[in-house]
Amino acid sequence: MNQINLDTALLRAVELPGRYVGGEFNQTKKSWQDLAADGKRLLRFAFCFPDTYEIGMSNLALRILYDVVNREEGLLCERVFAPWLDMKATMEEKDIPLFSLENHYAAKDFDCVGFTLSYELAFSPTLALMKLAGIPLRTSERGDGDPIIIAGGPATYNIEPMADFLDLVLIGEGEESLPELLKLMRQMRVLGQAPREEFLIEASKLKGVYVPSLYDISYKDDGTIEAIRPKHGAVFPVKKRVIMDLDLVAYPIKTPVPNIRTVHDRAFLEVFRGCPRGCRFCQAGQIYRPVREKGANVLAGQMEAILEETGYDEVGMLSLSTSDYSQLQNLMDRVLPRASDRKVNVSLPSLRIDNFSLNLLEEISKTRKAGLTFAPEAGSQRLRDVINKGIDEDEILRGMGLAFRGGYRGAKLYFMLGLPTETDEDVLAISALCKKIMDVWAGLKAEGLKLKRPEITISTALFIPKPFTPFQWVGQSTMDELEHKVKVLRESLPGKSIRYNWHTPETSRWEAVLARGDRRLGRVLERALLEHDVYLTSWEEFFDLSIFQKLMDEEGLSMAFYANRERSIDEIFPWDILDPGPTKAFLRREYDKAKAGELTDPCGEFCSYCGVHSWDAPLCVRGKEARRAR
Amino acid sequence: MWVSHLDRMRSMERALLRADFPLTYSKGFNPRPQMVFALPSSLGIRSESEYIDISLSEKGPAEHLFSRLEVQLPEGISLMGYRERDPENAKNLMGQVYEADYVFSNPGLSEKIEKLLVCPELIIEKMSKKRLKDEDIRPLILSSEVLDADRTRLRVLAGSRANLRPDTLLQALEKYLAYAEAQSVDVLREELWIKEREDGPLIRPMETND
Ligand code: SF4
Numbered sequence: 052m053n054q055i056n057l058d059t060a061l062l063r064a065v066e067l068p069g070r071y072v073g074g075e076f077n078q079t080k081k082s083w084q085d086l087a088a089d090g091k092r093l094l095r096f097a098f099c100f101p102d103t104y105e106i107g108m109s110n111l112a113l114r115i116l117y118d119v120v121n122r123e124e125g126l127l128c129e130r131v132f133a134p135w136l137d138m139k140a141t142m143e144e145k146d147i148p149l150f151s152l153e154n155h156y157a158a159k160d161f162d163c164v165g166f167t168l169s170y171e172l173a174f175s176p177t178l179a180l181m182k183l184a185g186i187p188l189r190t191s192e193r194g195d196g197d198p199i200i201i202a203g204g205p206a207t208y209n210i211e212p213m214a215d216f217l218d219l220v221l222i223g224e225g226e227e228s229l230p231e232l233l234k235l236m237r238q239m240r241v242l243g244q245a246p247r248e249e250f251l252i253e254a255s256k257l258k259g260v261y262v263p264s265l266y267d268i269s270y271k272d273d274g275t276i277e278a279i280r281p282k283h284g285a286v287f288p289v290k291k292r293v294i295m296d297l298d299l300v301a302y303p304i305k306t307p308v309p310n311i312r313t314v315h316d317r318a319f320l321e322v323f324r325g326c327p328r329g330c331r332f333c334q335a336g337q338i339y340r341p342v343r344e345k346g347a348n349v350l351a352g353q354m355e356a357i358l359e360e361t362g363y364d365e366v367g368m369l370s371l372s373t374s375d376y377s378q379l380q381n382l383m384d385r386v387l388p389r390a391s392d393r394k395v396n397v398s399l400p401s402l403r404i405d406n407f408s409l410n411l412l413e414e415i416s417k418t419r420k421a422g423l424t425f426a427p428e429a430g431s432q433r434l435r436d437v438i439n440k441g442i443d444e445d446e447i448l449r450g451m452g453l454a455f456r457g458g459y460r461g462a463k464l465y466f467m468l469g470l471p472t473e474t475d476e477d478v479l480a481i482s483a484l485c486k487k488i489m490d491v492w493a494g495l496k497a498e499g500l501k502l503k504r505p506e507i508t509i510s511t512a513l514f515i516p517k518p519f520t521p522f523q524w525v526g527q528s529t530m531d532e533l534e535h536k537v538k539v540l541r542e543s544l545p546g547k548s549i550r551y552n553w554h555t556p557e558t559s560r561w562e563a564v565l566a567r568g569d570r571r572l573g574r575v576l577e578r579a580l581l582e583h584d585v586y587l588t589s590w591e592e593f594f595d596l597s598i599f600q601k602l603m604d605e606e607g608l609s610m611a612f613y614a615n616r617e618r619s620i621d622e623i624f625p626w627d628i629l630d631p632g633p634t635k636a637f638l639r640r641e642y643d644k645a646k647a648g649e650l651t652d653p654c655g656e657f658c659s660y661c662g663v664h665s666w667d668a669p670l671c672v673r674g675k676e677a678r679r680a681r
Numbered sequence: 682m683w684v685s686h687l688d689r690m691r692s693m694e695r696a697l698l699r700a701d702f703p704l705t706y707s708k709g710f711n712p713r714p715q716m717v718f719a720l721p722s723s724l725g726i727r728s729e730s731e732y733i734d735i736s737l738s739e740k741g742p743a744e745h746l747f748s749r750l751e752v753q754l755p756e757g758i759s760l761m762g763y764r765e766r767d768p769e770n771a772k773n774l775m776g777q778v779y780e781a782d783y784v785f786s787n788p789g790l791s792e793k794i795e796k797l798l799v800c801p802e803l804i805i806e807k808m809s810k811k812r813l814k815d816e817d818i819r820p821l822i823l824s825s826e827v828l829d830a831d832r833t834r835l836r837v838l839a840g841s842r843a844n845l846r847p848d849t850l851l852q853a854l855e856k857y858l859a860y861a862e863a864q865s866v867d868v869l870r871e872e873l874w875i876k877e878r879e880d881g882p883l884i885r886p887m888e889t890n891d
Contacts, residue, residue, distance in 0.1 A: 058865065059725065059864070059865055059866075059867060060862075060864035060865040062683055062725065063724075063725045063848075063864050064864065068683040068724070068725070069683045069684045069685075069688065071683075072683045073756075074755055074756030074757055075755055075756070076692070076695070076696070076699075076753070076754070076755040076756075078756075308692070308695055308755070310683075310684045310688055310689075310692050310755055311684055311685075311688045312687075312688060312691070358698075359699065360699070361695065361699070362694070362695030362696060362697070362698035362699040362753070363695065363698075364694070364695075364698065393698075394706060394712055
């Protein structure tokens with residue numbers, strides 16, 4: 052077996068060699084030679100994160116899946132990360148193939164390589180890593196000596212642009228399905244000699260497994276999909292996997308503690324999955340339904356154990372909307388005294404800006420007033436209603452008033468431009484909102500409060516319509532429209548107390564193309580790699596839209612067709628192969644309500660019968676028994 | 682070996698927390714465990730002489746702490762020994778470091794180093810305060826001892842007064858002898874030498890009797 056030797060001179064020459072050597076406390080290092088109880092070797096799984104070590108090690112899915120796979124005695128899991136550009140160049144020059152962190156085994160020697168795809172811009176790096184590993188890119192080109200290539204993660208809810216490159220995709224939450232799949236693989240491919248095709252057909256019978264090659268897609272003359280035809284009895288649509296009771300499922304306690312600084316260098320506690328809010332632009336809010344909370348006592352116990360096993364001095368509470376956790380006060384009462392004993396910081400992202408949250412922030416950061424961050428997403432109330440962002444202007448202004456009184460200098464506000472139905476008036480409302488926030492500050496100052504000069508930062512991003520959201524039918528703003536909106540906003544912003552950041556929209560445009568793309572885009576991704584060596588598209592500084600533009604033209608494809616086109620109601624979508632829960636009828640209802648500016652109540656007290664109600668999650672049951680949502 | 686000094690400090694802090702040491706903390710916004718490395722070592726060298734001064738909030742049997750910490754260390758770090766110091770008299774270990782021994786090894790290296798040391802000056806460009814500056818590192822090298830054809834031990838100045846970074850010696854090998862393998866040279870920091878008083882004798886850190 053190919054164990055890569057990274058010599059001293061090579062490591063001295065690269066930036067942050069700590070990225071490549073592993074050896075962290077709590078890493079699991081099983082050997083290639085280990086045997087399971089049945090006397091046969093382990094199944095070798097490489098968990099590949101298509102970005103740098105620092106980003107990958109900050110990923111909750113990696114921590115969870117690394118843990119669940121290695122818990123199984125018949126399975127071995129090692130981590131693989133994307134080398135930084137300097138290392139990649141050296142590897143290419145010296146013919147060093149992509150390798151794993153723990154034992155420096157060549158990625159291509161594993162039985163299975165799995166990519167976690169957090170978003171669409173991870174597609175190109177994934178292909179680049181396959182090439183660096185020496186693995187044939189296309190499913191059809193791989194033989195029995197090559198690993199089975201799988202993927203999972205949020206970006207797999209429309210994985211069609213990658214369909215020709217992936218043998219198999221795990222849809223939904225992976226802590227049960229991944230070990231199941233790998234055990235089947237061991238049975239068939241390590242203990243037995245099943246050929247790839249036979250294994251893939253068998254695997255497609257597992258719940259939550261999508262094998263793209265088992266579906267034929269045909270297109271109409273206008274470029275839209277004519278039909279999706281499953282083969283070999285493959286299920287259609289493929290339903291996502293979900294864990295119903297998070298308290299009962301294993302959670303990673305002994306996670307590898309990085310030796311070098313990572314982006315989120317802390318312990319994670321996952322408070323709940325799903326989100327009760329139902330913001331209409333948000334894909335996570337739809338695809339992770341239903342809401343499943345963890346018990347406060349379970350979380351408190353896990354926090355204690357993780358801190359003991361890792362020595363972290365910070366713990367992040369993760370969820371899509373922390374303020375909506377029904378046991379938040381209870382959890383904090385248990386967690387904060389222990390945290391302060393241990394001098395551990397608690398970070399609470401995704402809070403709403405209300406009295407309760409501000410008090411909480413006050414409690415967890417007694418000395419430091421770190422910045423406040425919140426996301427009104429749209430400037431006008433009308434547009435906030437369109438996107439079902441359940442926050443009104445009074446709440447924002449009241450919240451900012453409380454924040455100023457509490458000693459905060461200001462806040463970072465996030466908005467989206469290009470939301471459906473947006474007009475210049477809505478854009479101008481962003482600056483009007485900023486002015487009102489400044490008025491709040493001036494009012495308090497006039498009351499005689501001692502206040503520092505306020506600092507308000509606003510950021511805008513280009514809205515990306517995503518599959519399985521009520522806005523999956525709408526077109527994205529064109530570059531020209533966006534430029535106009537940015538100009539309108541910039542010129543209307545009052546003076547110096549307000550900073551305005553906006554990111555180049557090129558990556559958002561490409562993300563929009565891929566997000567609702569189909570299999571024909573695979574050729575573009577492949578050529579971008581082979582002809583232009585496109586690599587870390589997730590890093591803005593390396594992103595070049597013109598390459599993709601040129602390749603799209605050459606392939607007879609149009610970016611506007613994918614990004615800017617409004618879809619008709621009965622169009623068959625590439626992602627119709629999958630079923631994450633919410634039905635098309637529900638999403639359509641939500642889209643109609645959006646256009647009418649009507650709100651939908653959050654899940655909990657109410658239920659909108661989105662399609663997952665038959666799964667009987669505790670929260671959905673409560674909602675159904677109460678009454679139908681507005 | 683492949684992490685920076687700051688990163689190493691952080692991983693030691695975490696190891697100490699896992700071992701449940703009764704640490705004392707600095708004051709201020711962001712309290713840190715009070716823990717001092719005698720001499721930061723640079724990235725890419727091996728070391729057998731990392732000394733860390735840790736202040737504890739309570740007195741207790743040190744061998745317990747030692748054995749607790751042993752099992753909490755990341756791969757590649759092991760404990761060699763410990764010594765209790767009296768907080769009343771203990772001086773800052775960092776300020777006491779004067780010299781260090783490094784062993785450089787690579788096939789046929791000793792002859793190269795001999796040649797290098799004949800040079801009256803070794804000017805190396807160094808980053809200091811974000812600007813490149815020329816520095817003569819020859820005076821920082823006190824003596825050399827050839828162990829065999831491949832290995833040479835150098836005694837050099839170390840610590841806050843004057844300090845030779847071993848990577849600058851590798852640079853000198855490249856610059857003055859056009860030695861292509863300089864970056865493959867294995868560097869081991871073998872020992873540090875401290876003085877308890879400015880006019881006192883050089884001793885090993887474990888020998889101090891404060
Ligand atoms: S079934 Fe009802 S309560 Fe459950 S996620 Fe759907 S809308 Fe919300």
